[in-house]
Amino acid sequence: MLEVEGLRTEIATEAGPLWAVDGVSFSLAAGEVMGLVGESGCGKSMTALSLMRLLPANARVTGAAVRLAGTDLLALPEAAMRALRGDRIAMIFQDPMAALNPVFTVGEQIAETLRHHRGLDSRTAWQQAERLLDRVGIAEADRRARSYPHEFSGGMRQRVMIAIAISCGPDLLIADEPTTALDVTVEQQILALLDELRRDSGTAILLITHNLALAGQHCDRIAVMYAGQIVEQGPADSLLAAPLHPYSQGLLAAMPRGPISEGRIAPIAGLPPVLFGPRQGCSFAPRCPHRFAPCETNPPGLVESGPGRTARCFLLEAGAR
Amino acid sequence: MAGRGFVASFVASPKAMAGLLLVLAILAAALLSSLLAPFDPQLQSLADRLLPPFSQAGDGSFHLLGTDQLGRDLLSRLVYGARVSLLVGLGASLLAGLVGVLLGLAAGYLGGWVDDLVTRLADVQLALPYILLAIAMLAILGGSLVNIILVLSLAQWVTYTRVVRSGVLSIREREYVLAARALGIAPVMIMLRHILPNVLAPVIVIATFAVAQSIVAEAGLSFLGLGVPPSVPSWGGMLADARSYLVIAWWLAAIPGLAITVTVIGVNLLGDWLRDRFDPRLGV
Numbered sequence: 001m002l003e004v005e006g007l008r009t010e011i012a013t014e015a016g017p018l019w020a021v022d023g024v025s026f027s028l029a030a031g032e033v034m035g036l037v038g039e040s041g042c043g044k045s046m047t048a049l050s051l052m053r054l055l056p057a058n059a060r061v062t063g064a065a066v067r068l069a070g071t072d073l074l075a076l077p078e079a080a081m082r083a084l085r086g087d088r089i090a091m092i093f094q095d096p097m098a099a100l101n102p103v104f105t106v107g108e109q110i111a112e113t114l115r116h117h118r119g120l121d122s123r124t125a126w127q128q129a130e131r132l133l134d135r136v137g138i139a140e141a142d143r144r145a146r147s148y149p150h151e152f153s154g155g156m157r158q159r160v161m162i163a164i165a166i167s168c169g170p171d172l173l174i175a176d177e178p179t180t181a182l183d184v185t186v187e188q189q190i191l192a193l194l195d196e197l198r199r200d201s202g203t204a205i206l207l208i209t210h211n212l213a214l215a216g217q218h219c220d221r222i223a224v225m226y227a228g229q230i231v232e233q234g235p236a237d238s239l240l241a242a243p244l245h246p247y248s249q250g251l252l253a254a255m256p257r258g259p260i261s262e263g264r265i266a267p268i269a270g271l272p273p274v275l276f277g278p279r280q281g282c283s284f285a286p287r288c289p290h291r292f293a294p295c296e297t298n299p300p301g302l303v304e305s306g307p308g309r310t311a312r313c314f315l316l317e318a319g320a321r
Numbered sequence: 322m323a324g325r326g327f328v329a330s331f332v333a334s335p336k337a338m339a340g341l342l343l344v345l346a347i348l349a350a351a352l353l354s355s356l357l358a359p360f361d362p363q364l365q366s367l368a369d370r371l372l373p374p375f376s377q378a379g380d381g382s383f384h385l386l387g388t389d390q391l392g393r394d395l396l397s398r399l400v401y402g403a404r405v406s407l408l409v410g411l412g413a414s415l416l417a418g419l420v421g422v423l424l425g426l427a428a429g430y431l432g433g434w435v436d437d438l439v440t441r442l443a444d445v446q447l448a449l450p451y452i453l454l455a456i457a458m459l460a461i462l463g464g465s466l467v468n469i470i471l472v473l474s475l476a477q478w479v480t481y482t483r484v485v486r487s488g489v490l491s492i493r494e495r496e497y498v499l500a501a502r503a504l505g506i507a508p509v510m511i512m513l514r515h516i517l518p519n520v521l522a523p524v525i526v527i528a529t530f531a532v533a534q535s536i537v538a539e540a541g542l543s544f545l546g547l548g549v550p551p552s553v554p555s556w557g558g559m560l561a562d563a564r565s566y567l568v569i570a571w572w573l574a575a576i577p578g579l580a581i582t583v584t585v586i587g588v589n590l591l592g593d594w595l596r597d598r599f600d601p602r603l604g605v
Contacts, residue, residue, distance in 0.1 A: 086504030098496035
């Protein structure tokens with residue numbers, strides 16, 4: 001379905017080109033949910049925007065192949081890419097409060113996409129919009145379609161965003177921290193809805209989140225990102241059960257579990273690096289409790305370890321664990 | 322916005338109804354002036370000059386609003402003057418608004434060389450003294466109604482452009498614009514459908530004030546002899562003529578001044594309602 005090979009995205013800054021995404025590769029099958037996990041600024045959102053080709057003006061993709069069902073997205077002319085957006089690839093954003101246009105009714109915003117991509121007339125598009133609202137679990141869809149975004153709660157708005165995103169039955173749905181702005185109970189409802197959608201329609205979902213536990217519950221596979229690279233990738237269960245990369249281990253140790261009195265949260269000391277150009281050694285080395293000589297000089301490559309699992313660490317390469 | 326309940330919400334708003342009534346009254350005066358005016362607005366009668374309102378002329382004819390310094394009926398001139406004033410006021414603010422808004426949208430959304438070009442043009446426009454430009458243009462083109470509208474638009478477009486551009490600069494970074502792009506909506510549609518309605522509120526306010534400004538500016542140009550010919554009645558021209566008689570005939574200035582005020586209030590009330598209507602959060 002989706003194949004990404006060696007995606008690199010540079011942001012032009014006054015200090016020179018910043019490598020926001022550096023050689024990200026992964027693939028996603030139809031109906032599969034992959035979690036892209038990492039802390040703020042690790043390049044998760046830049047990866048998503050690179051796939052959509054919606055990067056800000058000062059950023060550009062410098063080398064990669066992104067194939068959606070065989071089509072190289074990065075080689076497409078802009079008009080063809082525009083035809084794909086919203087139709088074959090859709091995206092849900094972090095803040096449902098800001099992602100809906102305040103001056104249009106929600107029904108109108110769903111119908112617009114249908115008119116645009118499916119060429120439906122206004123009536124049919126509107127009826128379809130009502131059906132979609134019903135589909136994402138909004139009661140009294142025919143009445144609510146005529147409401148404006150400010151008349152909805154955050155969770156309802158995210159449902160509307162999902163209705164817009166799935167209106168054309170996309171092959172790939174990119175959900176960029178879809179529940180960060182919502183409270184925990186609503187978060188579970190929204191993720192359950194996404195789960196249901198991919199089971200029904202076979203849409204592949206790229207779930208971007210900073211919450212490793214959440215990714216564990218809702219994803220088939222998890223890719224952990226650090227400093228613009230995927231440092232570890234594997235099936236959700238086995239990755240969470242036994243993380244290979246020290247960074248994944250650190251993330252897991254930093255997660256609150258059980259009653260607070262039972263254990264302490266162990267933070268990862270230090271801050272992620274900002275990359276200007278090729279890296280010297282492992283990016284995580286300054287914060288890594290297990291670093292040894294090779295970490296300082298060469299960037300580690302991806303090492304396969306176990307079924308479907310890869311990680312970027314010299315510990316694995318040396319078999320020193 | 323326009324659609325369900327547009328008419329209903331209009332009728333329910335006393336502000337909108339009052340504004341509409343005032344504007345309709347002025348419009349009626351302009352359109353039906355030949356029917357409404359009791360006298361020929363050009364007809365002079367030096368024997369009956371500077372008659373106060375509610376007075377009878379020597380020949381027994383009644384002048385509701387009195388006569389001016391040449392004995393012309395003020396009511397007739399006022400009614401005919403509505404034509405020029407409305408045309409200039411609405412024409413100039415609409416033309417300037419259209420051009421200014423489109424340039425502001427393009428500059429703000431597209432950025433790059435388009436933005437550079439438009440902002441440079443706006444700077445040039447602001448650096449030139451408006452009255453100098455008006456004198457030069459009208460001297461070359463001649464003082465016709467169309468030329469006055471053109472000159473006034475030229476002076477006003479910058480205001481719209483600057484306000485719209487700065488509005489667009491903030492709106493285009495909103496997530497819903499990114500979301501619209503992520504849905505494959507073309508840039509032109511994003512500008513017109515998704516951004517424009519969100520920057521329209523200040524534009525409507527500017528436009529309503531611009532109507533008043535244009536009516537008064539036309540008066541200024543007519544006063545300098547650059548506007549419509551003095552024989553053609555216009556509110557601005559009447560106001561300018563009245564200046565010399567202010568001490569002895571207050572109504573010559575007060576009446577066209579009142580007409581301008583009423584028009585401006587009417588347009589403002591309509592504009593206020595329209596602006597609120599464009600913001601669904603106010604629930605008008």
